[in-house]
Amino acid sequence: MNAIWSMAYQLFGEFGASHMNLSLVQYIGEERITIVRCSHKALRNVRAVIAAVTKINDKRAVIHVVAISGTLKSLRKKITKPAV
Amino acid sequence: MRKFADIHLHPDLTKKEDIEKIIYKAAELNYAIVGISLPLKTRQSTINFSRRICEAAGVDFVARIDLTPKSTSGLLKNLRQVRRGFELVSVNCLSKSVARQAAKDHRVDLLAFPSINPRERFFDISEARLASQGVAALEIDMSLILQLHYFPRVRILSSLRREVAIAAKFHIPVVISSNAVDSYQLREPRELASLTTLFGMDKESALNAVSVNPIAILERNRKKLDSSYVAKGISIVQRGANCDS
Numbered sequence: 001m002n003a004i005w006s007m008a009y010q011l012f013g014e015f016g017a018s019h020m021n022l023s024l025v026q027y028i029g030e031e032r033i034t035i036v037r038c039s040h041k042a043l044r045n046v047r048a049v050i051a052a053v054t055k056i057n058d059k060r061a062v063i064h065v066v067a068i069s070g071t072l073k074s075l076r077k078k079i080t081k082p083a084v
Numbered sequence: 085m086r087k088f089a090d091i092h093l094h095p096d097l098t099k100k101e102d103i104e105k106i107i108y109k110a111a112e113l114n115y116a117i118v119g120i121s122l123p124l125k126t127r128q129s130t131i132n133f134s135r136r137i138c139e140a141a142g143v144d145f146v147a148r149i150d151l152t153p154k155s156t157s158g159l160l161k162n163l164r165q166v167r168r169g170f171e172l173v174s175v176n177c178l179s180k181s182v183a184r185q186a187a188k189d190h191r192v193d194l195l196a197f198p199s200i201n202p203r204e205r206f207f208d209i210s211e212a213r214l215a216s217q218g219v220a221a222l223e224i225d226m227s228l229i230l231q232l233h234y235f236p237r238v239r240i241l242s243s244l245r246r247e248v249a250i251a252a253k254f255h256i257p258v259v260i261s262s263n264a265v266d267s268y269q270l271r272e273p274r275e276l277a278s279l280t281t282l283f284g285m286d287k288e289s290a291l292n293a294v295s296v297n298p299i300a301i302l303e304r305n306r307k308k309l310d311s312s313y314v315a316k317g318i319s320i321v322q323r324g325a326n327c328d329s
Binding site (some may be wrong): 010011044045046048050052054060061062064065072 | 095113178229230231233234268269270272274275276278279281282287
């Protein structure tokens with residue numbers, strides 16, 4: 001989450017990051033999935049921030065967006081549903 | 085349903101595991117088409133290997149070459165050599181004269197400006213005007229944005245914002261690619277498209293830049309490289325002694 005916040009500051013500054021309303025909802029360790037909440041109006045910017053992350057704790061890393069949803073219930077269904 | 089293409093992958097061609105890894109990762113990220121950058125003198129075995137891996141992964145393989153000529157005569161010489169051998173030809177425009185010549189030439193598919201120095205990026209209104217009369221598209225490699233930080237990134241984003249606005253004004257297609265060297269630099273197509281928000285591209289244009297635009301260039305070239313193609317608007321439909329039947 002620190003990596004995402006740090007990139008949000010870098011790319012959009014404090015003003016832009018404040019519009020995103022980013023918060024951590026859940027981290028599923030076994031599947032290495034993080035559920036993050038954000039403002040729907042800033043969704044495109046948040047996706048850009050997530051795509052721009054190249055390091056986490058000084059180690060090369062990449063974060064991919066698995067699913068997006070308006071509700072947690074449908075999001076959890078999407079991420080647990082096997083890919084067709 | 086959109087088909088997505090990343091037409092600029094740059095794995096180390098001497099390591100087969102790297103080629104395999106990047107192709108499988110691209111397939112996992114829902115790319116239907118991948119373009120691998122090959123040098124001028126590529127071994128046929130490398131091309132065949134890449135093609136086999138792409139078939140196994142379920143993606144379409146595109147042979148691409150990146151020309152970096154020092155002069156217009158060098159560019160013309162390279163184009164004569166490579167045009168029939170590669171499905172995509174990109175020119176890295178490091179000088180104004182090369183940029184102008186590449187924009188005019190119908191054998192060039194993609195115009196790339198790899199420099200981060202705004203004075204060495206030559207995609208201006210004159211360039212756009214020339215490109216609009218040709219077939220070249222503007223290529224934007226996202227690896228620059230991902231690798232740079234702070235002031236260099238700010239500069240490159242300013243340049244890209246200006247170039248994208250010029251391309252839109254002259255209706256020049258924009259193509260977005262990852263220029264990924266390894267799987268860490270690959271991004272899912274919609275993530276690549278979302279990065280364009282940093283330099284002012286709208287959502288629809290960004291999605292077209294990773295899907296419709298590169299696929300249109302590829303289809304046009306494949307038609308031209310087909311054995312039945314003669315010239316623009318002319319192709320051989322049937323061969324043989326009795327073509328009336």
